[in-house]
Amino acid sequence: MKFGGTSVANLDRIRNVARHVKREVDAGNQVAVVVSAMAGKTNELVDLCRQASRLHDAREYDAIVSSGEQVSAGLLAIVLQEMGVDARSWLGWQIALHTDSSHGAARITEIDGDRLIERLEMKQVAVVAGFQGISPDNRIATLGRGGSDTSAVAVAAAIKADRCDIYTDVDGVYTTDPRIVPKARRLGRISFEEMLEMASLGAKVLQVRSVELAMVHGVRTFVRSSFDDPDAPQVGVDNLPPGTLICDEDEIVEQQVVTGIAFSKDEAQISIRNVPDRPGVAATVFGPLSDANINVDMIVQNISPDGSTTDITFTVPQTDYDRAMKVLEDGRAELKFGVLEGATDVVKVSVIGVGMRSHAGVAAQCFRGLAEKGINIRAITTSEIKISVLIDSAYTELAVRTLHSLYGLDG
Amino acid sequence: MKFGGTSVANLDRIRNVARHVKREVDAGNQVAVVVSAMAGKTNELVDLCRQASRLHDAREYDAIVSSGEQVSAGLLAIVLQEMGVDARSWLGWQIALHTDSSHGAARITEIDGDRLIERLEMKQVAVVAGFQGISPDNRIATLGRGGSDTSAVAVAAAIKADRCDIYTDVDGVYTTDPRIVPKARRLGRISFEEMLEMASLGAKVLQVRSVELAMVHGVRTFVRSSFDDPDAPQVGVDNLPPGTLICDEDEIVEQQVVTGIAFSKDEAQISIRNVPDRPGVAATVFGPLSDANINVDMIVQNISPDGSTTDITFTVPQTDYDRAMKVLEDGRAELKFGVLEGATDVVKVSVIGVGMRSHAGVAAQCFRGLAEKGINIRAITTSEIKISVLIDSAYTELAVRTLHSLYGLDG
Numbered sequence: 001m002k003f004g005g006t007s008v009a010n011l012d013r014i015r016n017v018a019r020h021v022k023r024e025v026d027a028g029n030q031v032a033v034v035v036s037a038m039a040g041k042t043n044e045l046v047d048l049c050r051q052a053s054r055l056h057d058a059r060e061y062d063a064i065v066s067s068g069e070q071v072s073a074g075l076l077a078i079v080l081q082e083m084g085v086d087a088r089s090w091l092g093w094q095i096a097l098h099t100d101s102s103h104g105a106a107r108i109t110e111i112d113g114d115r116l117i118e119r120l121e122m123k124q125v126a127v128v129a130g131f132q133g134i135s136p137d138n139r140i141a142t143l144g145r146g147g148s149d150t151s152a153v154a155v156a157a158a159i160k161a162d163r164c165d166i167y168t169d170v171d172g173v174y175t176t177d178p179r180i181v182p183k184a185r186r187l188g189r190i191s192f193e194e195m196l197e198m199a200s201l202g203a204k205v206l207q208v209r210s211v212e213l214a215m216v217h218g219v220r221t222f223v224r225s226s227f228d229d230p231d232a233p234q235v236g237v238d239n240l241p242p243g244t245l246i247c248d249e250d251e252i253v254e255q256q257v258v259t260g261i262a263f264s265k266d267e268a269q270i271s272i273r274n275v276p277d278r279p280g281v282a283a284t285v286f287g288p289l290s291d292a293n294i295n296v297d298m299i300v301q302n303i304s305p306d307g308s309t310t311d312i313t314f315t316v317p318q319t320d321y322d323r324a325m326k327v328l329e330d331g332r333a334e335l336k337f338g339v340l341e342g343a344t345d346v347v348k349v350s351v352i353g354v355g356m357r358s359h360a361g362v363a364a365q366c367f368r369g370l371a372e373k374g375i376n377i378r379a380i381t382t383s384e385i386k387i388s389v390l391i392d393s394a395y396t397e398l399a400v401r402t403l404h405s406l407y408g409l410d411g
Numbered sequence: 412m413k414f415g416g417t418s419v420a421n422l423d424r425i426r427n428v429a430r431h432v433k434r435e436v437d438a439g440n441q442v443a444v445v446v447s448a449m450a451g452k453t454n455e456l457v458d459l460c461r462q463a464s465r466l467h468d469a470r471e472y473d474a475i476v477s478s479g480e481q482v483s484a485g486l487l488a489i490v491l492q493e494m495g496v497d498a499r500s501w502l503g504w505q506i507a508l509h510t511d512s513s514h515g516a517a518r519i520t521e522i523d524g525d526r527l528i529e530r531l532e533m534k535q536v537a538v539v540a541g542f543q544g545i546s547p548d549n550r551i552a553t554l555g556r557g558g559s560d561t562s563a564v565a566v567a568a569a570i571k572a573d574r575c576d577i578y579t580d581v582d583g584v585y586t587t588d589p590r591i592v593p594k595a596r597r598l599g600r601i602s603f604e605e606m607l608e609m610a611s612l613g614a615k616v617l618q619v620r621s622v623e624l625a626m627v628h629g630v631r632t633f634v635r636s637s638f639d640d641p642d643a644p645q646v647g648v649d650n651l652p653p654g655t656l657i658c659d660e661d662e663i664v665e666q667q668v669v670t671g672i673a674f675s676k677d678e679a680q681i682s683i684r685n686v687p688d689r690p691g692v693a694a695t696v697f698g699p700l701s702d703a704n705i706n707v708d709m710i711v712q713n714i715s716p717d718g719s720t721t722d723i724t725f726t727v728p729q730t731d732y733d734r735a736m737k738v739l740e741d742g743r744a745e746l747k748f749g750v751l752e753g754a755t756d757v758v759k760v761s762v763i764g765v766g767m768r769s770h771a772g773v774a775a776q777c778f779r780g781l782a783e784k785g786i787n788i789r790a791i792t793t794s795e796i797k798i799s800v801l802i803d804s805a806y807t808e809l810a811v812r813t814l815h816s817l818y819g820l821d822g
Contacts, residue, residue, distance in 0.1 A: 011462045045482065051422045052486045053493040060492075063500050064485035067478035071456065074475035075463045081471075082464040089474050093504065094549055138505055 001165045002034040002130070002152035007226040008072045009039035011079070018079045019230035020167070021125060025085055027234070030120040032159055034130045034152040035076055037068025058103035062132070062142045066092070069129035069148070077127045087125040090116065092132035092140060097154065099133035105144030108133060108151075108213070113158030120159065128155055146207025153210045157217035164214065164221045165243075166206065171225035172244035173198065173205055175409040176261040181401050185411035187259065188237055191249040192218075194259045194352050197386045201350040202264035206246075214246060221246040249354055257355035257362060258407035261400050264348045267297070268321035269378060269390060270314055272328065274338030277303060277310040284335060285312060288327050294320045298348070298381045298390055309338070313379055315390060318344055346378060347396045350388040351403055362407075363387045369406045375399055412576045413445040413541070413563035418637045419483045420450040422490070429490045430641035431578070432536060436496055438645070441531040443570055445541045445563040446487055448479025469514035473543075473553045477503070480540035480559070488538045498536040501527065503543035503551060508565065510544035516555030519544060519562075519624070524569030531570065539566055557618025564621045568628035575625070575632045576654075577617065582636035583655035584609065584616055586820040587672040591811050596822035598670065599648055602660040603629075605670045605763050608797045612761040613675035617657075625657060632657040660765055668766035668773060669818035672811050675759045678708070679732035680789060680801060681725055683739065685749030688714060688721040695746060696723055699738050705731045709759070709790045709801055720749070724790055726801060729755055757789060758807045761799040762814055773818075774798045780817045786810055 001024065003017050017035075024031050036042075045065045049056045073089040080087035092099075095116060099106035116126045130148030135141040143150050149166060156164035171186065173195065178184040190198070192215035199208045205223055214221045224243030234241045249255070275281055282301070289296055299314040316324045321344055328340055356362045366387050370377060375398065379390040391399055404410060412435065414428050428446075435442050447453075456476045460467045484500040491498035503510075506527060510517035527537045541559030546552040554561050560577060567575035582597065584606065589595040601609070603626035610619045616634055625632045635654030645652045660666070686692055693712070700707055710725040727735045732755055739751055767773045777798050781788060786809065790801040802810055815821060 011459070014463070048422070048482065048486060049489060052425070052489040055493070056489045057492055060485040060488045060500055063488075063502070064482050067481045070478045070481070071459065071475050074471040075459060077471045077474075078460060078463040078467045081468050082466070089471055091474070091551075140502075 001031060001167065002148060003036070003167050003226060004148065004169075005036040005039040005042070006169060007167060008035050008037075008076065011075065014072070014076055014079050016230060017076060017226075018083055018085070021080060022083055022085050023230055023234070025123075025125060030123070032116060032120065032126040032128055032155055032161070033076065034128045034148055034155055035069060035072045036130050036148040038072050041068040041071070059139050062103050062140045066129070066132040066140045066142055069131050073127045073129040080125055080127070085125055086123060087127055088119060089127045089129065091129050093134040095128065095155075097133035097151070099135050099141040099143070101135050101137070101141070103135065103139070103141050106133060106135060106141035108143070108154045111154050111158035113155075113160070116155070116159050146209060149207045149210035150213055153213045153217070153219050153221060156219045156221075157213070161219065164219050166221060166223050167226035168205060168223060169226065170205055170223070171228075171242055172223050173203065173246070173260075175259070176400055176404055177203075177263070180397050181404050183404065183410040185409065186242075187244050188240075189245045189247055189252045190259055191252060191354050192246060193249070193385055194354055195246045197350065197352045197383075198260055198262050201262035201348065201352070201386070201388065203260070203262050211246065218248060255355050256353060256408070257359045258351055258353035258409065259355075260352050261403050261407075261409070262350045262352060263396060263400055265393060265396070266318045267315050267346050267348045267390065268318045268324075268344045269342060269346045270316060270321075270324060270328070271311060271341045272335070272337045272339070273311045273341065274304070274309045275312060276336055277308060281310065282312070284331070285328070288331055289316070289324055292323060292327050294324050294327070298379045298388065300379045315346070315348065315379065345393045346390050347393040348388050348390050349396070349399045349403065350386050351407065352386045353407075354385050356385050356387075365406060366403060369402050370399060373398055373402050412442060412578065413559060414447065414578050414637060415559065415580075416447040416450040416453070417580060418578055419446050419448075419487065422486065425483070425487055425490050427641060428487060429494055429496070432491060433494055433496050434641055434645070436534075436536060441534070443527060443531065443537040443539055443566055443572070444487065445539045445559060445566055446480060446483045447541050447559040449483050452479040452482070470550050473514050473551045477540070477543040477551045477553055480542050484538045484540040491536055491538070496536055497534060498538055499530060500538045500540065502540050504545040506539065508544035508562070510546050510552040510554070512546050512548070512552070514546065514550070514552050517544060517546060517552035519554070519565045522565050522569035524566075524571070527566070527570050557620060560618045560621035561624055564624045564628070564630050564632060567630045567632075568624070572630065575630050577632060577634050578637035579616060579634060580637065581616055581634070582639075582653055583634050584614065584657070584671075586670070587811055587815055588614070588674070591808050592815050594815065594821040596820065597653075598655050599651075600656045600658055600663045601670055602663060602765050603657060604660070604796055605765055606657045608761065608763045608794075609671055609673050612673035612759065612763070612797070612799065614671070614673050622657070629659060631662075666766050667764060667819075668770045669762055669764035669820065670766075671763050672814050672818075672820070673761045673763060674807060674811055676804060676807070677729045678726045678757050678759045678801065679729045679735075679755045680753060680757045681727060681732075681735060681739070682722060682752045683746070683748045683750070684722045684752065685715070685720045686723060687747050688719060692721065693723070695742070696739070699742055700727070700735055703734060703738050705735050705738070709792045709799065711790045726757070726759065726790065756804045757801050758804040759799050759801050760807070760810045760814065761797050762818065763797045764818075765796050767796055767798075776817060777814060780813050781810060784809055784813055
């Protein structure tokens with residue numbers, strides 16, 4: 001079970017979390033709980049680091065910031081004990097949850113589940129401080145943004161949990177953002193691959209890293225609402241409470257062709273026109289961007305009628321747009337391009353579904369549907385289970401609603 | 412170097428601490444710094460534990476409360492780095508500073524100084540989170556009240572430091588409390604034994620436990636003011652900056668007969684009169700008090716003229732007075748005493764000095780001096796290096812001033 005910062009924001013909420021945990025214990029389950037820091041706490045600690053020095057050491061930042069989860073884990077353990085539930089807090093170094101040396105954004109390398117399993121078998125709840133591990137040089141290392149989701153999935157994998165329940169401020173994964181499409185439906189189940197695409201392409205319910213980890217280790221991950229009554233019955237459709245199970249494709253009986261529509265506004269488009277078309281031109285364009293740590297996404301290359309010049313269009317994260325334009329402008333002498341253009345009022349809309357593998361025509365249906373609404377497509381990328389199109393951001397709602405209806409997702 | 416909570420209360424003060432540290436580093440010293448939590452932080456965390464449960468688990472309390480020192484140690488390391496001083500924070504489990512299992516009031520059992528020494532030799536400042544260690548079951552254990560002073564002395568012993576400098580809100584150890592006796596003088600040096608008596612008998616400048624530890628390990632401990640200008644010259648009398656060195660007797664050249672006058676108002680007197688005088692009567696009185704964890708201090712027993720009954724007078728800490736009276740009242744049937752009396756408006760005044768060992772008449776001088784002022788002595792205890800008398804608290808100032816003058820301590 002994983003609870004985020006708003007779920008442990010104060011002692012009343014921590015008591016509510018404890019009731020959720022007690023319910024599972026009373027049902028005979030062995031439970032590990034991963035918690036974030038109390039809401040606002042991490043920002044407060046980050047601010048202290050910034051005040052101490054603008055260029056603060058990442059190891060010390062980690063020692064400081066990780067203390068937030070240390071407090072919330074200890075408090076939840078105390079509250080559980082007061083409710084008569086045996087519980088013990090666990091810090092990253094106590095488990096131990098090993099990471100690499102990338103302090104501030106460390107990756108988990110290995111978790112030893114033995115100590116936790118030993119306690120779980122004694123019917124003791126393990127309350128694990130999220131977001132933290134221990135680096136090879138015996139230092140606290142934090143996992144970076146969304147780290148607690150990742151901790152939860154990693155702990156679940158290490159203790160071979162039947163399920164990893166992520167309690168969050170939404171009650172599951174939807175076919176698309178319900179704020180844009182009121183007819184959006186909550187999915188009962190979604191495959192790891194689809195969820196990974198959904199998360200990568202704009203759905204914010206889970207961090208991409210945690211979904212990756214769940215997929216690699218086959219951790220069945222259940223997204224559910226932290227606002228649910230802790231004492232409500234826990235059996236509904238598929239023997240699960242309300243929420244969305246992220247699981248292996250095999251566990252999904254009635255697979256739809258398209259599972260969801262995602263969109264991301266954090267996109268910027270860059271076009272370079274009339275570049276002399278010679279071998280290695282792409283490397284000349286994208287090498288410097290890569291050197292500047294700018295992630296290039298959708299790439300479209302057209303050739304001119306006479307074959308002498310080419311146009312290259314691609315997208316970058318909106319936050320990197322100015323930097324990317326500068327890198328390219330600096331390389332103008334070498335690239336010898338005619339025009340450098342860009343746009344930040346664009347959105348990437350994606351159609352996702354593992355059913356595409358076995359159904360032809362899904363992409364054509366998408367392009368036709370958008371064309372019928374007069375929506376111009378600036379760029380396209382596809383993978384085995386998704387189609388992404390770049391369009392003017394003014395058309396976001398129209399495009400998402402159109403595709404949502406088109407693929408029969410409306411509830 | 413050890414700095415308390417008010418010295419690291421905010422980032423400006425932490426920067427001031429860093430200047431003290433940098434001065435020592437610039438002078439060519441290898442430095443370990445022990446810090447408390449930012450002022451107010453520990454209370455805030457203790458409050459959270461209490462809100463979570465009135466009967467909170469000591470292990471979880473320790474996990475939560477120790478996070479305060481974790482933050483201040485990290486911040487000081489960052490600030491030192493910003494000043495160009497290589498520094499690294501150390502938590503109790505990283506050193507490791509081993510303790511027993513008495514969570515909340517753990518005692519240090521062993522410190523491994525090797526890891527710290529290795530870094531110190533690389534000219535890296537070790538910033539140690541005070542107040543915390545690691546228990547035999549791999550849990551954070553806090554050292555209880557005054558724990559950071561104890562941490563500092565223990566670290567100093569482990570790294571074989573030349574000196575342990577305790578920066579505090581007073582500028583040294585005085586012959587007595589300057590608020591009571593304006594003529595009180597700061598002592599340049601005081602022996603471990605004397606300091607232990609001073610601390611045990613009411614002087615609050617250092618915790619008793621830290622002095623004990625300093626004495627056992629021969630750690631020369633220097634009490635000095637945290638308000639000193641960090642950039643002031645560091646050489647004065649005896650090649651030391653202003654402050655008091657607590658050291659071995661041998662290091663003190665001109666030893667006075669009496670070094671200081673301490674007093675403690677946390678005393679209550681209890682008298683049991685007309686107890687039938689039979690063998691084992693003392694055990695019958697003090698056994699139940701000991702069982703109730705009540706510390707009995709000065710004990711005076713008189714016999715009646717006919718030898719059939721006895722009067723027993725003793726003191727207990729004021730906070731245990733009501734409990735002690737109840738324990739005795741409950742034992743009335745067995746003890747068969749006549750009258751049970753008590754008083755809480757009493758004070759214990761103590762004359763301390765290793766010179767007493769070789770000078771006779773110090774006690775007689777004390778009794779005579781008090782008698783001349785009309786001060787009645789309720790009880791007396793003595794040791795090799797101290798004389799304590801119990802008197803009415805109304806005479807505290809008069810008694811302390813009288814003795815301070817009598818033994819030539821006035822400045």
